[in-house]
Amino acid sequence: MLPIEAIYEKLVAQLQQHNTVLLQAPPGAGKSTWLPLNLMKNNCFKHIVMLEPRRLAARNIAQFLAQQQNEALGHSIGLRIRNEVAVSEHTRLEIVTEGVLTKMLQSDPELTGIDLLIFDEFHERSLAADTALAFALETQGVFRDDLKILVMSATLDSTRYQAFLDCPVVASDGRSYPVSEIYQPLRDEAKWLEAMPSLVLNALQQQTGSALVFLPGKREINFLYQSLADKVSADTQVVTLFGEQDKATQQAAIAPAKDGLRKVVLTTNVAETSLTIEGIRIVVDSGKRRAAQFNLKTGVTELVTVSISRSSAVQRAGRAGRVEAGIVYRLGSHEQFERRDKHDVPEILSSDIASLVLEAKVWGSEVEQLPLLDVPSSGALQQAHSLLSMLEATDETGKVTELGRKMHQFGTEPRLAHMLLKATALEADSPGISHLACYLVALLESRASGSPELRVALQSQFEKPQKSFTQSLRPWLKRLKISERSMLSCEYLSLLVALAFPDRLAKRRGQGFVLANGAGVNSHETHWLDCDYLAIASLGGHKGQRIFSATELNVSLLQQTLPHLFEEKDMCEFDEKAERFIHEQRLQLGALVIESKPSTKTLDVQARTQAWLNLVAKHGLTLFNDYQQVQPLLNRMTLAQRFYPEEFANLDEAALLNRIEDWLAPYLVDIKKLVELKKLDLTSAIKGLLDWHQQQRLDEILPPRIQVPSGSNIKIEYPLQGPAKLSVRMQEVYGLLASPVLCNGKLPLLMELLSPAHRPLQLTQDLAHFWQTSYKDVQKEMKGRYPKHFWPDDPATAQATNKVKSRM
Incomplete structure (x- = not known):
């Protein structure tokens, strides 16, 4: 009996009562196979569409379910993936992937005839899955209040997902078979790949059964394949499995080993979820994966090798416990494993999102308006909008062009x-x-x-x-x-x-x-x-x-051929080396100057101001002399927006540079020299973005200084991560019964209590507790070291001072 069977009736009941349900079920529970098949067979739903994040898993699940029905694929069980479609009028359960569900929603927002959408392995957080879920939620809310959505995974971030979807969670018991763990510490993290052959060979010598070896990519797979070729025993077959292979090669890799033989499958995270390879009871995990990291500056998505999260490691280990008790060999120490992130960074925060922006526009929305679990940064959105404009997918108003719609299709x-x-x-x-x-x-x-x-x-x-x-x-x-x-x-x-x-x-x-x-x-x-x-x-x-x-x-x-890429501009720039303005007529291809000649126009205030703005945009706010004095204000404004988003707009440094013309241009009208620009009162210019009420409110919730009982006004430090910090001599806060409160308690304050010589004595976020406990030890030591200073027995009621005892 599969674990999913024990909670089947409860899940069906929740789906009948609620439009959206979360299912948390560890690997091997049967959530990707037994569950959708029985939801169909028991006529709980007329037509089910299940989204799988990977083509290999989608194809194998569909073929397995068709075999369970003793049917050819395309009858009651259908498959839709890129360049491969097998559906018919008899299809009641479709397995889809690669953005297919998004296309179905775009072509028919009402999803006519479909009454259940299943998002399998949602923890992988592919861009296609996030997009499809957002559209599905809007369809559910606007067109189809009878549409059911089931989101499921082995490693759901349940609390966060439940709050986002406002729905119940149904949890299944653990995996079918236990998986034990062995850790192999590394002396040199940079040489992790060289350590893999011996780890695999040790696993094969110490264990029985076939092995699944997880590596980040094709290059590492080929390296290990060559390393193992002449070292494994004659009864062991080494095969490879990754996304770029043809279907026949992939099917051969996941087929059971022949009688009397064992198999070593070298794979990427294509085999991490929803895939059962018969005979596997050993997993060897490199702890690495290839991840996309989008470079906003160059507009390039780079594939880099990174450590996997703990949730991904659990998924990988689960492959060893699908058919019998298994074991996982992890490269690296247990301490390293515990320091990993809990979940992988979702694609929507680490990839080029131009396709998402285009999808949203065709859908009739903007990305910021969609119900998304994570919203891309303003920089990523700006870059995507700029690219779509260059590709003629959107016009000057940001609307989708006819060409853009053809590109989308x-x-x-x-x-x-x-x-x-x-x-x-x-x-x-x-x-x-x-x-x-x-x-x-x-x-x-x-x-x-x-x-x-x-x-x-x-x-x-x-x-x-x-x-x-x-x-x-x-x-x-x-x-x-x-x-x-x-x-x-x-x-x-x-x-x-x-x-x-x-x-x-x-x-x-x-x-x-x-x-x-x-x-x-x-x-x-x-x-x-x-x-x-x-x-x-x-x-x-x-x-x-x-x-x-x-x-x-x-x-x-x-x-x-492409004249729209070129633009004639009248440009004014400040040449820092020559310390003069250059005013030219230019033919430009983006930032590239193809041709230039002196401008025939007069260098006016507007042109000069734009040149200064371009210079500031190039260097950032560090160009100004008082940048260090402005940094605390920027941090306070950023924190104010974080804790009170309904009152404060985003005014961090990146946001300020994005809207530089709005707030800085009026201060540049009379500036003609670089030295004058650098001396500009940046604090006043930035504060001008806040109205009088917001300035008062900012000083109220995040005061730049605080008056302590001695009467001194002490500066508060506001780092963007962690608590705020108040460094003050201990004598100056005698009589203070509790730590000061910031942002109505939303931002903790760390008090660094100093000696008379301004050396740290104690760090505390609970002053009252410190007075009652550790203060006695500090008092004993300080009385001997600083006898001229006041060290009372009851500091909570004593008089604060910034003087020695003789002058009190």
Whole structure:
């Protein structure tokens, strides 16, 4: 009996009484297979759609459930994933993934005929799942008050999710079989990969059964595969499993080992959830994963190797307890494990969200208006809006264009959709450009190895394509109804890169390049050494400044074909080296100056003011002399918004720079020299953003200073993390019965009590408790060290002083 069976009746009852329910069920409970199948078989719901975050898991769950029904896939059990659909008029339970549910909602917001949505393994917090849930909640609230939503996971952050969804939680018992743990400490964290072969071999020698080995990516899998090849025994088969493999290879990897053999499956977190591999009772966990980290400065999503969270580690370990008692070998100490984050950072906070912004606009909303568990930062939203504008997906008012709607329906990320659609439109004047576009998309999607020079890499795939490249290429040729050609029209290559990555067009500057978005990147070690302009397709590495793939940019062709990317501007800048204003007429491609000549217009106040604003935006507020004096005010304003968002807008430093024209421009009208700018009264300028009432309120809840019983006004420090801090000599707070209260108790105050020589004696957030307890020990020591100072027996009632005893 599966654990999920014990709570089945309770869950059904909750779904009948409530529109939304959370289910928490550890690995092996049967939540992804037994539960949806029985909800269908028992006619609890007419049509169920279950969202799986991974294609491999979705396909295997669908095939398993169809087998349980003794049916072919596509009858009562359906599957919808990218490039693979198996549904019919008889389908009552659909397994979907890869944003399919979002497309279903966009095409039919009422979800006609569907009465239950299941979000499986929601803890993975993919961008597609967050988007689909937000749309589903709006559908439920506006169109379908009868629509049921079941959110389930093995490691739900139940308290937070329950508060967000305002719904009941149903919890299942633990996994079917126990899993014991063995930790392998590391001497050098940087050499974790070199430690993996011996850890796997030890596990195989000490245990019986097959093993599942978790690694961050394909590169590490290949390393371990080569390391184990001639070291495992003859009865052990080593196989690999990752997302880019074809379906047949994946199915072979998860198939049971043959009689008399054991299997070692080297995999990524593609096997972390909703996947049972028969015979696995050993898990070897590297504790690493590949995570997307979006670089706002370069506009690049970088894949970096990071430590997994504790919840992910629990998921991985659960793979060992699916069919019998198992064991997990974890690389690293138990202490390191306990220091990991509780949950992984969701994609919505760490990835490019341009696709989400476009989805929301097509839905008829803005991201900020959607019911989202986590809201992206203002910087991420601003970057996404800027990119969509460059891709012609939105107009100057921010509304979706007709091209933007076509991009949304195209089934790939906005950048590539824009390139393919525009290439199709340009085919008549540029024969072969659509064919070349399909090749470029396939190269980028498959990540097929090759030269950093895109022309060389594409020609190589044209002449001798890799298997992964061909698998990606065929659907796009079919989609655009293009036949293979006898040659590639590479003369249009930089134009295609510009269509997909207009923010990554680059001009040489010094020893590197500057991008159209204003960020700087490094020159490549061996390629494009003499090129003045580049069209860059792939960036990454340290701070996203390394060029992975690019080609020389044909600026003239680009200007003829995509004139909307260029803009003529009358620009005024302050040259810091020459200490003078430069006033020019420029042809610009984003931040790139293509041509310039002296302006014929008069340098007026408006132009000069804009030059100062640009200079401040470049350097930040540190440009001003009194920045250090302003920092405490900025921290207080940030904290005020955190604790009282209904009263205070976000006015942290990033927000101030984003709206710099609103508050700083009036103070720049009469400034003509850099030295005058640096001396500007920044405090007054920033305070001007608060009305009189807000300024009074800020001083009330977060006073810059506080008067202590001695009469002194002592400054309070306000760090953005942790409690506020008041450093004061102990004699000056005698008679104070309790610690001062900030923000009506929302922000704790740490009192640092000092000696007469201003050295720390005690840290406390509860002054009354300190007077009653530890003070006696401090008094004994201080009487001998500072006999001229007052050390009363009852400090809570004694007179405060800032003088020695003889002058009191």
